[in-house]
Amino acid sequence: MTEDLRTIRVDQFYPHPPAKVWRALTTPELMARWLMPNDFRAEPGHRFTFQARPVGATGFSGVIACEVLEVIPPHRLRISWADAAQADSARTEVSWTLTAEGTGTRVLLEHSGFDPDDPTQRLARRIMGGGWRGRVLASLAAVLDG
Amino acid sequence: MPRRVKESPLDQLFAALANPTRRDVLDALLDGDRSAGDLARLFEMSRPSVSEHLRALREAGLVEERAVGRQRIYRVTATPLAGLVDWLSPYERFWRDRLAALGGVVDRMDGDD
Numbered sequence: 001m002t003e004d005l006r007t008i009r010v011d012q013f014y015p016h017p018p019a020k021v022w023r024a025l026t027t028p029e030l031m032a033r034w035l036m037p038n039d040f041r042a043e044p045g046h047r048f049t050f051q052a053r054p055v056g057a058t059g060f061s062g063v064i065a066c067e068v069l070e071v072i073p074p075h076r077l078r079i080s081w082a083d084a085a086q087a088d089s090a091r092t093e094v095s096w097t098l099t100a101e102g103t104g105t106r107v108l109l110e111h112s113g114f115d116p117d118d119p120t121q122r123l124a125r126r127i128m129g130g131g132w133r134g135r136v137l138a139s140l141a142a143v144l145d146g
Numbered sequence: 147m148p149r150r151v152k153e154s155p156l157d158q159l160f161a162a163l164a165n166p167t168r169r170d171v172l173d174a175l176l177d178g179d180r181s182a183g184d185l186a187r188l189f190e191m192s193r194p195s196v197s198e199h200l201r202a203l204r205e206a207g208l209v210e211e212r213a214v215g216r217q218r219i220y221r222v223t224a225t226p227l228a229g230l231v232d233w234l235s236p237y238e239r240f241w242r243d244r245l246a247a248l249g250g251v252v253d254r255m256d257g258d259d
Contacts, residue, residue, distance in 0.1 A: 014248070016253075024255060033247070034247035
Protein backbone atom coordinates (compact mmCIF):
# COMPACT_ATOMS: atom_id res chain seq x y z
CA MET A 1 0.00 0.00 0.00
CA THR A 2 1.01 3.61 0.34
CA GLU A 3 4.33 4.74 1.85
CA ASP A 4 4.66 8.25 0.57
CA LEU A 5 1.91 10.82 1.02
CA ARG A 6 2.39 12.08 -2.53
CA THR A 7 1.60 8.72 -4.12
CA ILE A 8 -1.30 6.34 -3.59
CA ARG A 9 -0.68 2.70 -4.47
CA VAL A 10 -3.44 0.12 -4.52
CA ASP A 11 -3.17 -3.30 -6.09
CA GLN A 12 -5.72 -5.97 -6.86
CA PHE A 13 -5.68 -9.45 -8.37
CA TYR A 14 -8.19 -10.51 -11.03
CA PRO A 15 -8.69 -14.17 -12.02
CA HIS A 16 -8.62 -13.24 -15.74
CA PRO A 17 -5.77 -12.88 -18.25
CA PRO A 18 -4.16 -9.45 -18.84
CA ALA A 19 -5.72 -9.05 -22.32
CA LYS A 20 -9.21 -9.22 -20.83
CA VAL A 21 -8.45 -6.90 -17.92
CA TRP A 22 -6.82 -4.52 -20.41
CA ARG A 23 -10.04 -4.45 -22.45
CA ALA A 24 -12.10 -3.50 -19.37
CA LEU A 25 -9.48 -0.91 -18.49
CA THR A 26 -9.36 0.83 -21.89
CA THR A 27 -12.80 0.44 -23.52
CA PRO A 28 -14.79 3.66 -22.87
CA GLU A 29 -18.16 1.92 -22.33
CA LEU A 30 -16.61 -0.56 -19.92
CA MET A 31 -14.61 2.17 -18.14
CA ALA A 32 -17.89 4.02 -17.59
CA ARG A 33 -19.16 0.99 -15.68
CA TRP A 34 -16.32 0.72 -13.14
CA LEU A 35 -14.97 4.26 -13.14
CA MET A 36 -16.90 7.13 -14.78
CA PRO A 37 -18.49 8.17 -18.09
CA ASN A 38 -15.72 9.41 -20.39
CA ASP A 39 -14.53 10.08 -23.95
CA PHE A 40 -11.29 8.14 -23.57
CA ARG A 41 -9.31 6.77 -26.53
CA ALA A 42 -6.22 4.60 -26.05
CA GLU A 43 -3.96 7.04 -27.93
CA PRO A 44 -1.09 8.96 -26.36
CA GLY A 45 -1.79 12.71 -26.45
CA HIS A 46 -5.59 12.26 -26.53
CA ARG A 47 -7.28 14.70 -24.14
CA PHE A 48 -10.53 13.60 -22.54
CA THR A 49 -12.70 14.03 -19.46
CA PHE A 50 -14.34 11.88 -16.85
CA GLN A 51 -17.76 13.13 -15.74
CA ALA A 52 -18.67 12.53 -12.13
CA ARG A 53 -21.11 14.04 -9.68
CA PRO A 54 -19.80 17.28 -8.14
CA VAL A 55 -18.86 17.05 -4.45
CA GLY A 56 -19.71 20.40 -2.90
CA ALA A 57 -17.98 19.77 0.40
CA THR A 58 -14.57 19.32 -1.22
CA GLY A 59 -14.95 21.84 -4.03
CA PHE A 60 -14.70 19.03 -6.58
CA SER A 61 -16.41 20.18 -9.80
CA GLY A 62 -17.27 16.71 -11.04
CA VAL A 63 -15.24 16.98 -14.24
CA ILE A 64 -11.77 15.48 -14.41
CA ALA A 65 -9.56 16.63 -17.27
CA CYS A 66 -7.13 14.01 -18.48
CA GLU A 67 -4.53 13.36 -21.12
CA VAL A 68 -3.35 9.93 -22.23
CA LEU A 69 0.38 9.78 -21.49
CA GLU A 70 1.35 6.17 -22.13
CA VAL A 71 -0.35 3.14 -23.68
CA ILE A 72 1.48 -0.22 -23.74
CA PRO A 73 -1.13 -2.94 -24.29
CA PRO A 74 -1.77 -5.08 -22.33
CA HIS A 75 0.75 -3.88 -19.77
CA ARG A 76 0.53 -0.25 -18.84
CA LEU A 77 -1.79 2.76 -19.10
CA ARG A 78 -0.81 6.17 -17.74
CA ILE A 79 -2.95 9.34 -17.82
CA SER A 80 -2.85 12.80 -16.28
CA TRP A 81 -5.69 13.66 -13.88
CA ALA A 82 -6.84 17.14 -12.75
CA ASP A 83 -10.05 18.78 -11.57
CA ALA A 84 -11.14 20.63 -14.73
CA ALA A 85 -12.71 23.58 -12.89
CA GLN A 86 -9.77 24.41 -10.65
CA ALA A 87 -7.02 26.14 -12.58
CA ASP A 88 -4.64 25.81 -9.65
CA SER A 89 -5.43 22.18 -8.93
CA ALA A 90 -2.36 20.01 -9.15
CA ARG A 91 -2.06 17.88 -12.25
CA THR A 92 -1.67 14.42 -10.85
CA GLU A 93 -0.96 11.19 -12.73
CA VAL A 94 -2.72 7.84 -12.60
CA SER A 95 -1.16 4.66 -13.94
CA TRP A 96 -2.30 1.06 -14.14
CA THR A 97 0.36 -1.62 -14.48
CA LEU A 98 -0.79 -5.14 -15.36
CA THR A 99 1.33 -8.18 -14.53
CA ALA A 100 0.39 -11.75 -15.41
CA GLU A 101 0.19 -13.86 -12.25
CA GLY A 102 -0.59 -17.53 -12.86
CA THR A 103 -3.70 -17.52 -15.07
CA GLY A 104 -4.76 -14.15 -13.68
CA THR A 105 -3.60 -10.55 -13.59
CA ARG A 106 -2.37 -8.28 -10.85
CA VAL A 107 -3.12 -4.60 -11.38
CA LEU A 108 -1.07 -1.99 -9.54
CA LEU A 109 -2.70 1.42 -9.51
CA GLU A 110 -0.52 4.41 -8.71
CA HIS A 111 -1.89 7.91 -8.29
CA SER A 112 1.02 10.31 -7.90
CA GLY A 113 1.79 14.01 -7.79
CA PHE A 114 -0.30 15.08 -4.81
CA ASP A 115 0.73 18.43 -3.42
CA PRO A 116 2.95 17.93 -0.36
CA ASP A 117 1.92 21.40 0.84
CA ASP A 118 -1.77 20.53 0.91
CA PRO A 119 -2.99 21.35 4.45
CA THR A 120 -4.45 17.88 5.03
CA GLN A 121 -1.25 16.25 3.94
CA ARG A 122 0.86 18.62 6.07
CA LEU A 123 -1.27 17.72 9.08
CA ALA A 124 -1.04 14.05 8.21
CA ARG A 125 2.76 14.24 8.07
CA ARG A 126 2.96 16.07 11.38
CA ILE A 127 0.79 13.54 13.13
CA MET A 128 2.00 10.41 11.50
CA GLY A 129 5.67 11.22 10.99
CA GLY A 130 8.25 9.31 8.96
CA GLY A 131 7.33 5.92 7.58
CA TRP A 132 4.80 5.27 10.32
CA ARG A 133 1.77 5.71 8.13
CA GLY A 134 2.96 3.17 5.58
CA ARG A 135 3.75 0.77 8.38
CA VAL A 136 0.27 1.16 9.81
CA LEU A 137 -1.32 0.69 6.41
CA ALA A 138 0.63 -2.51 5.85
CA SER A 139 -0.25 -3.84 9.30
CA LEU A 140 -3.83 -2.70 8.96
CA ALA A 141 -4.35 -4.98 5.97
CA ALA A 142 -3.20 -7.92 8.10
CA VAL A 143 -5.37 -6.88 11.04
CA LEU A 144 -8.46 -6.48 8.88
CA ASP A 145 -7.89 -9.87 7.27
CA GLY A 146 -7.27 -11.55 10.63
CA MET B 147 -12.35 32.18 19.11
CA PRO B 148 -14.51 30.24 21.57
CA ARG B 149 -13.00 26.92 22.59
CA ARG B 150 -14.81 23.81 21.58
CA VAL B 151 -15.98 22.16 24.76
CA LYS B 152 -16.67 18.73 23.40
CA GLU B 153 -14.00 16.68 21.72
CA SER B 154 -14.99 14.63 18.71
CA PRO B 155 -13.75 11.04 18.31
CA LEU B 156 -11.40 12.31 15.58
CA ASP B 157 -9.91 14.86 18.01
CA GLN B 158 -9.23 12.06 20.47
CA LEU B 159 -7.75 9.91 17.76
CA PHE B 160 -5.36 12.64 16.63
CA ALA B 161 -4.48 13.58 20.20
CA ALA B 162 -3.64 9.94 20.90
CA LEU B 163 -1.51 9.61 17.76
CA ALA B 164 0.24 12.97 18.17
CA ASN B 165 2.44 11.43 20.87
CA PRO B 166 5.42 9.52 19.44
CA THR B 167 5.61 7.09 22.38
CA ARG B 168 1.99 6.15 21.84
CA ARG B 169 2.70 5.55 18.15
CA ASP B 170 5.56 3.24 19.19
CA VAL B 171 3.26 1.40 21.59
CA LEU B 172 0.65 1.00 18.87
CA ASP B 173 3.39 -0.12 16.49
CA ALA B 174 4.43 -2.84 18.94
CA LEU B 175 0.82 -3.96 19.35
CA LEU B 176 0.39 -4.20 15.57
CA ASP B 177 2.91 -7.07 15.77
CA GLY B 178 0.76 -8.90 18.31
CA ASP B 179 -1.13 -8.58 21.59
CA ARG B 180 0.91 -7.71 24.67
CA SER B 181 0.39 -7.14 28.36
CA ALA B 182 1.01 -3.78 30.00
CA GLY B 183 3.99 -5.35 31.76
CA ASP B 184 5.49 -6.49 28.44
CA LEU B 185 5.10 -3.00 27.04
CA ALA B 186 6.71 -1.41 30.12
CA ARG B 187 9.74 -3.70 29.71
CA LEU B 188 9.90 -3.17 25.96
CA PHE B 189 9.93 0.62 26.26
CA GLU B 190 11.78 0.77 29.60
CA MET B 191 8.97 2.81 31.09
CA SER B 192 7.32 2.79 34.47
CA ARG B 193 4.03 0.95 34.73
CA PRO B 194 2.09 4.15 35.52
CA SER B 195 3.34 5.89 32.35
CA VAL B 196 2.56 2.85 30.21
CA SER B 197 -0.91 2.75 31.75
CA GLU B 198 -1.38 6.42 30.97
CA HIS B 199 -0.47 5.92 27.31
CA LEU B 200 -2.67 2.83 27.07
CA ARG B 201 -5.54 4.76 28.58
CA ALA B 202 -5.23 7.47 25.88
CA LEU B 203 -5.09 4.81 23.16
CA ARG B 204 -8.09 3.02 24.67
CA GLU B 205 -10.14 6.21 24.92
CA ALA B 206 -9.39 6.90 21.26
CA GLY B 207 -10.71 3.43 20.46
CA LEU B 208 -7.33 2.34 19.07
CA VAL B 209 -6.72 -0.52 21.53
CA GLU B 210 -8.90 -2.72 23.68
CA GLU B 211 -7.98 -4.62 26.81
CA ARG B 212 -8.98 -7.96 28.20
CA ALA B 213 -8.14 -9.62 31.48
CA VAL B 214 -6.22 -12.90 31.36
CA GLY B 215 -5.68 -14.12 34.91
CA ARG B 216 -4.14 -11.17 36.68
CA GLN B 217 -2.78 -9.60 33.52
CA ARG B 218 -4.36 -7.10 31.21
CA ILE B 219 -3.69 -7.86 27.56
CA TYR B 220 -3.91 -5.14 24.93
CA ARG B 221 -4.71 -5.47 21.25
CA VAL B 222 -5.16 -3.06 18.35
CA THR B 223 -8.69 -2.40 17.11
CA ALA B 224 -8.53 -1.69 13.41
CA THR B 225 -11.73 0.26 12.78
CA PRO B 226 -10.58 3.75 13.85
CA LEU B 227 -7.33 3.24 11.94
CA ALA B 228 -9.26 2.38 8.80
CA GLY B 229 -11.31 5.57 9.27
CA LEU B 230 -8.12 7.55 9.76
CA VAL B 231 -6.59 6.20 6.57
CA ASP B 232 -9.72 7.17 4.64
CA TRP B 233 -9.66 10.64 6.18
CA LEU B 234 -6.00 11.16 5.35
CA SER B 235 -6.34 9.82 1.86
CA PRO B 236 -9.87 9.79 0.44
CA TYR B 237 -8.47 8.87 -2.98
CA GLU B 238 -7.10 5.63 -1.58
CA ARG B 239 -10.56 4.46 -0.68
CA PHE B 240 -11.87 5.74 -4.02
CA TRP B 241 -9.34 3.63 -5.97
CA ARG B 242 -9.82 0.57 -3.77
CA ASP B 243 -13.55 0.76 -4.51
CA ARG B 244 -13.01 1.41 -8.24
CA LEU B 245 -10.58 -1.51 -8.62
CA ALA B 246 -13.10 -3.76 -6.91
CA ALA B 247 -15.77 -2.52 -9.37
CA LEU B 248 -13.38 -3.26 -12.26
CA GLY B 249 -13.35 -6.86 -11.02
CA GLY B 250 -17.14 -7.03 -11.36
CA VAL B 251 -16.99 -5.71 -14.92
CA VAL B 252 -14.25 -8.18 -15.96
CA ASP B 253 -16.18 -11.07 -14.37
CA ARG B 254 -19.21 -10.28 -16.53
CA MET B 255 -17.30 -9.88 -19.83
CA ASP B 256 -17.39 -12.62 -22.46
CA GLY B 257 -14.37 -14.15 -24.15
CA ASP B 258 -10.56 -14.01 -23.72
CA ASP B 259 -10.58 -16.50 -20.83
